Each structure stands twice: as structure tokens, then as C-alpha cells.
Amino acid sequence: MTGINTNTQQKTVFQMEAVSKTYDMGEVKVRALRSIDLELFEGELIVLLGPSGSGKSTLLNILGGLDVPTEGKVWFKGRDLTLASDAALTQFRREYVGFVFQFYNLIPSLTAKENVALVTEIASHPMRPREALGLVGLDDRIDHFPAQLSGGEQQRVAIARAIAKRPQVLLCDEPTGALDFQTGKRVLEAIERVNKELGTTTAIITHNAGIAAMADKVITMRSGEITHIKHNRVKVTPSELEW
Amino acid sequence: MNCLDRKLWRDLLRQWGQLIAIALVVSCGIASFVMSASAYDSLKLTQTAYYDRYRFAEVFASLKRAPESLRDRIAEIPGVAQTQTRIVVDVIVSIPEKVQPATGRMISLPSVQNPMLNDIYIRRGRYIEAGKADEVLISEAFAEANHLDLGDTLGAVINGRWQKLRIVGIAISPEYVYEIRGGGSLSPDNERFGILWIEREALANAFNMDGAFNNVTLTLSRDAKEEYVIDRLDRIIEPYGGLGAYPRADQLSNYIVSNEIKELENMATVIPTLFLAIAAFLLNVVLSRLIATQREQIAILKAFGYTKAAIGFHYLKFVMAIVLCGATLGTILGLWMGNGLTGIYADLFSFPLFRYNADWRVVFSAICISILGGVIGGLKSVYKAVSLPPAVAMRPEPPPEFKPTLVERWGLQKLFSPAGRIILRNLERKPIQASLSILGIALAVAILLTGRYFEDAITHLVEVQFRHVQREDLTIVFNEPRPARTRYEVAQLPGVIRSEVFRSVPAKLRYEHYQHRIGLTGIQANGELLRPIDRDLNRVNLPPDGVVLTKKLAEILHVKPGDLLTVEVLEADRPVRSIRVVGLVDELMGLSAYMEINALNRLMREGQTISGAYLSVDANLADKLYTRLKEIPAIAAFTTRQAALDSFNEMSGRNMRIMTLVLVTFASIITFSVVYNSARIALSERSRELASLRILGFTKGEIAFILLGEQAILILLAIPIGFALGYSFAAFMSAAYNQELFRLPLIVTKSAYAFTFLVTLITAFISGFIIRRQLNNLDLIAVLKTRE
């Protein structure tokens, strides 16, 4: 146990108001998000839980400026993201956001190190790519191409890529989904370290309720709605997690 | 090197085979363009340089005989720069060991060589020595055709006496790039007509031209008015039997050379431009698809904060790398072939000098067009990908809409295997992509067909001209018009099976302000040896009055049947008459104005008079006939149809065939590239799906069937469309090649279709074979590692 969260009066980083997202598929409309209201604070570590298809990725993508809501408002530190131009959203992502995608999305023609460098090259205070890969335990794989890495290794490269730029916001879509227990823990440790040392606001999507114990705030979703928000008064370190 | 550049580099290397195929499309487009354009430019330049250096005259006139003192009056015409008087006479020449006689045009030379108008360039040997009346220089083509060399002797009937002439030099002149005697024929017969340059004094003595001349040529000062000078000159020489002065544009050799070059211009502009445009379009389609396969990567770059501009620039470099590779190769190839082609032409024209010049603007514009095609295509896809929110672009492109295919709605699906159904659905769900693929392949098929078109058009042209129109074996021309009864003597000549007489009169035809110098040809109405024909190869009957014109000539003069033409005869008393256009003929070569021979005699207010005859000859007795013809001084010249055919095949025919070969080669490469890329990109787009099918238990054969079957359907759909497009390109070419020298008929033969079909099929099989091998390397594990 590391202690009690006493920072409830922190600054708001994200604020969502009545956010809906509908995918228009011609005859069918998929309502991925239904009028979501949410507030996330600086330095918070959030875990999003919920069954597949409940809208977690959609929510995260909207927070990260990868997608825009159909209705509602999203603010980042007082700036309205829903009004931002495409160029402004690009700038926002470039400066503040680190992503770990559910499907890794590595560039196949670049090595592990180069995939990380791709992001650090355009960041203002990045780590060295080697250092970031070290954090996820991939020191000995830095010159491998994605096709030469296992699924889990690819996922760790994706995480190194996300944290290497020391982002203010870290958004991770099922970062441990393909990892074994031990590696999963190492990855979560790396994420937690960035969260703690840099004060990075971090959101992690997972199927794994066990991981929720390391969060400040646990959000549970179902059918595009938030059904439950739980504040952990006590959080555990990843090394103490059990699942 | 930053990471994006490294990615660029690796992407280029990884897909090298495919990218080279794409670059080759650019190369072919640019090479054909640069080749033809530079050859055309160079040839014009060479022609001008040759004319300038050897002082080719600008106005020409012949007359009967005028005293040398007239020269000063001519030189005083305002606008005349230099004046040259000459003696020019056509004589019968006998060549040792040759049965057939030839016509030699003897042209006077000053006894000491000095820079003169229509100067000669001595290829071999030397200039004539002053006072040696038996020394001649002869024209190169004539020497070659008759295997004559320095030191050989010729016999010539000079003023009724046989005389021996010794060849001391072989020369060429800008005035006789094509050595054509005139009087209707537009193709040289170098065996039977050549130029002999001889000392003026010798010629003057022999032809009673002491202190006189019968030919004058002029150059003009910069600000001269050509028409005015011609008019004044005509008036000065008229009392001396002047035959009508004419400008350089009407000078026969120059007329043909210029027309040949003009044809090349057509070839140099129309097809290569078409090629280039199609190459640019194909580049557009291919690159746009190729880059569309990187859609997810583009989305990732954007997700991480790369700006649209940065991503656009990255792919711009990718496109430029391909296009510039292709452009470099194409330019080098184009310049090399352009140089070669100019050389071939310069050789054909026997230009003594050779200027090769590629207009950098031409090269540059060709490259720009290619870049434009590539960049638009590539960036279109980049733009499409970056305009989407990254979250959307990162997902595989959604299937447009779920809907049973036509086949399924009609309940025919049971006829198809699961693999067959996959093919059908895929085609039906991506109609735009499928149509673009079809259009791309169809265009490639079309240019292939267009390339073949020329070959067939020329073959047809030759067939029409030398089988249907001209059917004589031999044409004889008298040195002056003869009474009609001469025909009986002609008919009596040994070996003559059939003879038909003709009358030809040099004239200028005028209608309103349009005019053209052309011989009126009077032929027998029922003649079998020269038959004017219409488009359907049916004989056009000559009415007892009026003139029948080649359609192209009617176009030039802006007349239609029923209009009244003014005829200015350029012979004898030079009468000016009116004559009605009574019909048109569709001949494909040259320009003609036919009349019934008696009508022409009436127009000339002469008795029954003939200028020569068409003969059909018994091949076994031909030699005997030639021997006999040689002895008849009244026969100024004769030409064989075979020689005209050979010379056509050697000139225009050969040029066209060289071009055809080049174009068909290029078109084949383009076809291969397009077919291969279409299949290869489909493989990239669907490798995940195909690998999944493999995992589900489909065999390699079955997935190959899915991928290649779809391509086969696209190709089969594209071929008829390509045929239709190709046919319309051919129609376009046929319209563009509506020249004075010849016109290309719109003929697309079965063999052209078959050839195109075959080439397309072969490229399809080769592509299929390569793709089939690549399918074996499909990475099944990659599919398992990522995604659902």
C-alpha cells in the first residue's frame, strides 16, 4: 500500500459534457456513447472497465482527439476540443498525448527503436528511445522489426512509444491484453511510474477487473453509458496486483 | 536520416519490383514523348542548317531561253538578295551494263568552285576541272542505286549525239534531297532519275545556250515579299518562255522533305502525348491505390501528432522517388532513341550534317506531366486518409454497405463456390475501385491497339495505292507533248501487253484565295492501269467534262463538287481557264486532279495530245523493252510501279514501322505494369483476408483463385472496353494523319485485335504467375498476432 489519495482538489484536465457518439451505418445506427458526463483530474490514474463493445475505446479516442463526438462538449484544460480544427487537434496530440492502441499499430517498415523515435523526433522533452524500450524490458529487441516480434513484444513497443515523449496525458487501450502475467505487471509498472513521476494523467482500458486496484478512479461502462464510478481510497502498486 | 525518411527508404526497397513496374510506365510515356519531340525538333533544325549552309534558294523558275543580261533585271527586283542563273536539261543517260536507261538532270556548274545558291556538298571525289567538258559530278542516291563510282563513265544523249561522261565526284544538294523528276510522281526512283552536275560552258555549247540561261533561282532579303518577287519575276521571264516561278514551299524536294517532317510532327505530338497522358493517368490510379494501402500507417502518424503537411510531404517524396526514377530513365532513353531516330532520318534524307537538339522545355514538360499525374494520385489518397479522424482511419476501411450481391438476389449463388462468391461480392462492393482497375487496363489495351494500328494502316494504304489505283508496270513520259497517234507506236513496243495514254499539264488551281500547284492528269475514261477510286475501292467514272479531285485537294482548295475552279496552266502559252469540279476520289496517297484525256485536250485547246503512257508489260520481255526504250530519244523518263512502292516502303513505311515498333514495345510494357500492379496491389490490400482464409483451411490454390480470378474478370471486362477505346484512338489518329503526302485509313484489322488480346493475356499470365508465387509467402502468423 502506498497511501491514501489526498489530491481530490486537483485541477481538471478533461471535462466531458453530454457526449454522444453515433456511428451511422446506413440502415443501422450504432450508439457507441450515450450522453456521457465525466471529469478527469491532473495526475489521476483511471481504469475503464466494461464488456466488449461498451464504448471504452470510443471514449478514449475522443479524449485523445482521435475522434470527435457526434454531440456534446469535451474540454482539455479549459480548451474546447470539439471546436478545435484538425490542425489544432494534431498539435494537441503532438504536445500532450501518448497513445497505446489496442492493436499496437506499429509501422511495419520501422524497427522497435525507430517506431519509438518516430514519436520522440517530434516531441519537445522526450526520453531516448532506448531508455523507453528499457522501461518495458525490450533492451535486447530494439533493432527488430514488428514482424519479428511476438504480439506481446509489439504491445510493449507501443507502450514505449507512448511514454517516450513524457506526455501529460497517457491513454492506453488494453495495454496488457496480449501479455502474460509477469510482463503485464512490468508494463503496468512502467505506466504507473510515468504517472507518478511526471504527474501524467493516465487512462487504462482493461477487461481485467484485477487491474482496477491500482487506479485512483474506476469507471465501469455498459452499452455506451457509464454505470458506475468508484474512487479507490487506497491503491496498490502493480507489483501487488493479482489477477 | 530521420525515421520517416528511413520508412520511406525501406518502403521503396521492400516493394522495389512493383515500384519499378510503375516507374516503367512513366519511363515509357516520357521516352516516347521525348524521343519523338526531340527527333522532330532536331530534324527541323538539321534541315534549316543544311539549307542555310548550302544556300538553298527561295524562289525557283524555269524558262525556255533568256540572255544572261536578263539576270541584272531580275537581281534588281526589290527583295531579291542573290540571283543564280543556270542551265538545266533533262537527258537520257545510259549506264554501263544496265538494260534500263535513266534520266539525268544536267545542271550547270561554274567552272571554278565558289559559294553558290543550291550549292553542292561533295561526298567523294572532287569538283570538275575547268574546260573539261566530259567531267561530271553525280548525285549520291543515283550513284548508289546504279552502283556507280568515281572514274566510271556514263553515256548521255546530248543534243542528239552520244557523249561519254566521266564521274569525278559524288555530291548531294539541298535542292535534291529527294531526286524527283516532277510531273506527278511523288516518290523518287533513284535508279532511273538522278542529277548530273557539269560545267556550264559544256552544257551551253551542247544546248545552244551560249550567253543564255533557262533556269533562275533567287534568295530573298529578310523583309522581302515572296509573292511580290514571284509576280515580278514571272513578268520578266514570261517573254522568254517562263514556266511560272514558285516559292521554296512548292519546290518538290523541299515539299516532300517538309511533309515527311510534318508527318513526324504529327507522330511526335499526337501519340506520344496520348501515351504520356495515359501514363500519367495510370500512374495516378496505381499510386493512389498503392498509398491507400498505407491508410492505417497514415492514421498512426497523424495520431502521434504529425501534421497533414508533414505526412503529405513524406508521401510526396515517395511518389517523387518513383516518378523521378522513371522520368530519369525515360529521359535518357528518350534522348538516346531521339538521337538514333534523328540519325536514321538524317541518313534517309542524306543530310550531310546532323544536328541533335532536345528542347529542354519539352523534356521538362513531359516530366512535369508525369509528376502531376503521380502526385495527384498519391496525395489524393493521403488526403483521404488524413481527412478522417485517426480513430476511423486506423480501422480497416469499412465495407461500404452490407447487401446481397446481384447474383444472390437473383438466387444464382448456388452456381458459385464459396470462393466464387467472395470474388463476386468483392467486385460488387467496390464498384469504383473495380471500374478504375478496368479503365486502367482498358487504356493499356487501347494504346497497344493504337500502336498496332499504324502498321495495318500503312499496309492497307500500300494495298490501295499500288494494287487498286496504280496498276501499271511502267510509266513512260515523253520529253514533250506528242500527237495522240504516238499511242500506236507505244503499243507496238516489245513486251507491251496493254498501254493507256495520259496527258499531264502543270498548273496552278485556284479557288477564291486558295491555290495549289499541281499537275492536271488526263487519263482514258475506261482505263484499267490507273483507276481513280472511292472510299469503298469502287472505280470513280470520269465524266466527259470537268475535273475530279482528291478529297484532300478539295479540302485544301475549299471546293466541293459543282464549284468552278480557275486553272492557270504553267506550260506553253500559259492559258487561264475555268473548270468545274465534278467529283471527288478517296485516294490515300498524294494529291491528284483527274480529267478525261479529251476534256483536258479541249481545255488546252490542243488537238489530241499525250504526255506519256502507262504500260502493262510481259515480264519475260521486259529487258527487251528497256533496251528499246533506251534508244528512243523522245522518251524523257520512265518509272516502274515497283520502284515507287519500294521507295515508299523505304521512306514513310520504314519510319512508321520504326515508330510502331517503339510504341508497341512501350505499350506492352505499360500493359504489363498495369496488369501486374492491379493484381499486386489487390494482394497487398487483401493479404490479411487471404491469410485468414488460409488459416480457416482454404488451400493455396483456392485463395489464388479468389485473388487471381477477380483479376481475370477485371481483365476480361477491360479488353472489349480497351478495344473500343483503341478503335476511337485509331479514328483520332486517322483524322490527324490527313496529310498531303498520304492519309491513313481507319483500318483496325482482326490481327491487330488478336495481337492485342494475346499480349494482354500473356502479361496477365506472367503477372498471375508472379503473384501466385508471392501468395506462397503469405504471412499467416502476422494475422494471428494482431487484430481480432
Ligand SMILES: Nc1ncnc2c1ncn2[C@@H]1O[C@H](COP(=O)(O)OP(=O)(O)O)[C@@H](O)[C@H]1O
Ligand atoms: N468506426 C466505427 N464504425 C461503426 N461502429 C463502430 C465504430 N467504432 C466502434 N463502433 C461500434 O461502437 C461500439 C463501441 O465500440 P468500442 O468503443 O470499440 O467498444 P469497446 O472498446 O468497449 O470494446 C461497438 O458496438 C462498435 O461496434
Ligand SMILES: [Mg+2]
Ligand atoms: Mg476497444
